[in-house]
Amino acid sequence: MGRGDRLEFCLPLSPNGRKTGRSEYPPPAKLAEGFRTPQQLLRSWYMLFFQLPLLPELLLQFNNYDAIASSFQAMALNKNAFTATDLQAYREAIAKPGALTSMLNYYRNLPSSFSEMSQQWRVLEVPTLMIWGEGDPALGKELTYGTQAYVKDFQIRYVSNASHCVQQEAPDLVNQYLHEFIDAIAP
Numbered sequence: 001m002g003r004g005d006r007l008e009f010c011l012p013l014s015p016n017g018r019k020t021g022r023s024e025y026p027p028p029a030k031l032a033e034g035f036r037t038p039q040q041l042l043r044s045w046y047m048l049f050f051q052l053p054l055l056p057e058l059l060l061q062f063n064n065y066d067a068i069a070s071s072f073q074a075m076a077l078n079k080n081a082f083t084a085t086d087l088q089a090y091r092e093a094i095a096k097p098g099a100l101t102s103m104l105n106y107y108r109n110l111p112s113s114f115s116e117m118s119q120q121w122r123v124l125e126v127p128t129l130m131i132w133g134e135g136d137p138a139l140g141k142e143l144t145y146g147t148q149a150y151v152k153d154f155q156i157r158y159v160s161n162a163s164h165c166v167q168q169e170a171p172d173l174v175n176q177y178l179h180e181f182i183d184a185i186a187p
Contacts, residue, residue: 026130026143027150029121034143043138050107057100065091065100077135077161078169086168127153129181131174133162155181 026034034040050056060067069087073079094100128151132144141158148154157177162169 026139027121027124027147029150030143030147034140040140040143043140046138047107047110050104056104060094060100060104065094068094072165075137075163076165076169077133077163081165081169121150123149124151125153126151127181127185128155129177130154130156131166131177132156132158133164133166133169134158134160135163136166138164 035044069082069091072082072087072090076082094103130144130147132141134141144156144158147156159166159170159173162173167174
């Protein structure tokens with residue numbers, strides 16, 4: 001659910017970075033801009049909760065990590081996108097020693113990253129496709145507006161019947177968009 005996406009966007013900004021497709025994470029400057037609006041702050045309430053020491057770990061572990069599994073289903077517009085087997089796999093992965101705290105540490109690091117996110121970013125020169133679920137309850141669609149100011153060759157595809165986990169909710173469409181994009185930029 002997005003934990004590697006900030007790094008994913010920043011990698012192409014390094015001299016050796018290369019990226020062609022991504023989903024559900026705006027440029028860092030757009031995210032910082034979004035966090036200055038009441039709407040996005042309300043959508044991101046959980047990020048504030050995750051700043052607390054130990055309490056998030058205790059609550060998320062409770063009842064075999066049910067809060068994590070149920071959050072995937074609650075967020076999804078396509079309630080069939082996550083099978084019982086999928087949810088059990090998430091539970092098992094997050095139950096590994098250190099995994100839950102590592103996940104939460106991503107969010108705990110965000111406040112220290114805000115000044116970095118707001119810095120002047122150079123324009124990304126790598127062709128980029130962003131695939132965005134329009135029903136995302138965590139990241140508003142407005143975070144995508146103006147992304148072309150940060151990416152020279154930018155395409156966005158909105159998926160109306162998907163939320164934050166667009167690749168799980170609409171895998172065929174996401175794959176189609178990725179294939180079309182790669183075919184169009186391939187030499």
